[in-house]
Amino acid sequence: MSLSPANPALYLHVPFCASRCSYCDFHSRVASAEHYERWFAAVGLHLSALDERHRAPSFSSIYIGGGTPSIVPGTMLSAALARLMPRLAPADVGAFPEATLEANPEDIDEELLAILADGGLTRLSVGVQSLEDTARRRVQRRGSATSTRAGLERIRKRWKGRSSADFIYGLPGQSARGLQEDLSYAADLGFGHLSLYELTIAEDSPLGLRIKRGEERLPEPDEAFEHYAAARELLLSRGYRRYEISNWCLPGQESAHNLNYWRMGDWLALGPSASGNLRQEGGAFLRADNSSDDEAYYADPMASVSEYRIEGSDARFEYLMMGLRCAEGVRREAYRSLFGEPIERCFGAVLSSFPGLIEEDEAGYRPSDRGMDTLNQVLLACLSAKDAKKASA
Ligand code: SF4
16 A cells, blocks of 8 residues: 555544443544534535645545544434545555444444445454453443443444454453453454553542542553453454554454554644644655644644644654654664655664663664553653754754
C-alpha cells in the first residue's frame, strides 16, 4: 500500500458516546440528534476543503474512530461510507484494503452489519475492555458481559471482513484469570487483532476523582502486572505477536492505518479534536490540529484548525519515539531518506547504551520485548540527547 503524500490515510473522529466510561477522557459526549447533524455537516465541509487543498487524493486507509461511531444514525453512516469508500486506494498486490470502523459490541445488530458490509467497510474494531461484570460496573462500561458476548457472536456469524477487539488490564475488580478467559474467547471467535491497553485514568475523570476521595481502589502495580503477564502468556500461546506496545495480531493482520501513524506517514483528519500529519521536504512534519471545541469546529471546521511545523531535532525525536513503540523499530534507511542523515548522528550513542532493551542490527534499532515494557527510560535519555543537540545547534 502506498504511503506517499499522494495517498494519505484518512481519520474521521466521531465525538459521541451513548454513555461515558468513568476512566475516559477521550473527546466525546452524549449527544442529541442536532449534534449529529451539525457534526455530519461540518465534516462534509471539512472534507471538501481538504480535497480542494490536496487535490482530492485517494486514501491509503480509512479509519472511523471515536467516541463510538457505531451509534451514528444508520442513514448518516451509509451516507458517510458512500462518500468515503470510493476514495479508498486499491491495495497493492497481497495487501489488505483497510477501512475500519470502531464499534461497541452492544450496537452490533443485523442492520448495522448490513450497512457496514454494503458500504464496503473491511474491518471492524470493537471495544470490549472486559467480560467481567464486576470490572465493567466499576468503570461504568455500557452493557453487560452477556450482551457484549452476544454482539461478538454476531460478528463471528455475520461479518466477513477482518476484526479487532480492545481489552484493558489493570481494571478494578478484574482478575488475571478472567482476562485470560476473555482473550481466549476472542481468539476462539476469530478476532485476528487484539489490543491490550493498560488502564490509564485522567485525574479529573469520574474514576480519578473517586480514587482521590478513597471511594475506589485500583489493583496494586504488581497485581496489574500479573494481569498483563497472564494476558501475554495467553496471546503468545494462541499465535499472536506483539507488533506494538499495546497491539497484538496473528501473522499479516497488523493494522495498516495504525502502522502508518507510528511510522509518521501522511494522514488527513476530520472531526473535532482530531489531528492530521503531512510529511514535508527536509524531514519536517506539518501537523494540523482540529479544534477540540465542538462549537468552533461546527461553525467553521477549516478556521478551527491550528497548523504548525515540527522540524529539526524535534521531528527526529518524534519519529524515533513513535517508531520505537513498534517491534519493527526504526529502520536506518527510512530514517535516512526522511532526514537526510544517519540515525546515529542524533541518537546512535544513546540507543547503544541500552543493550537488552534496544537491539541493533544492519536494518536499524528495535525494542526487545522488555524494551517495549520500559520504553520510557530509553525515550527520556533520547530526549536529553535531542535537547543537548538542539542547544548546541
Ligand atoms: S472508553 Fe470509548 S465508549 Fe467509553 S467513554 Fe471513552 S470513547 Fe466512549
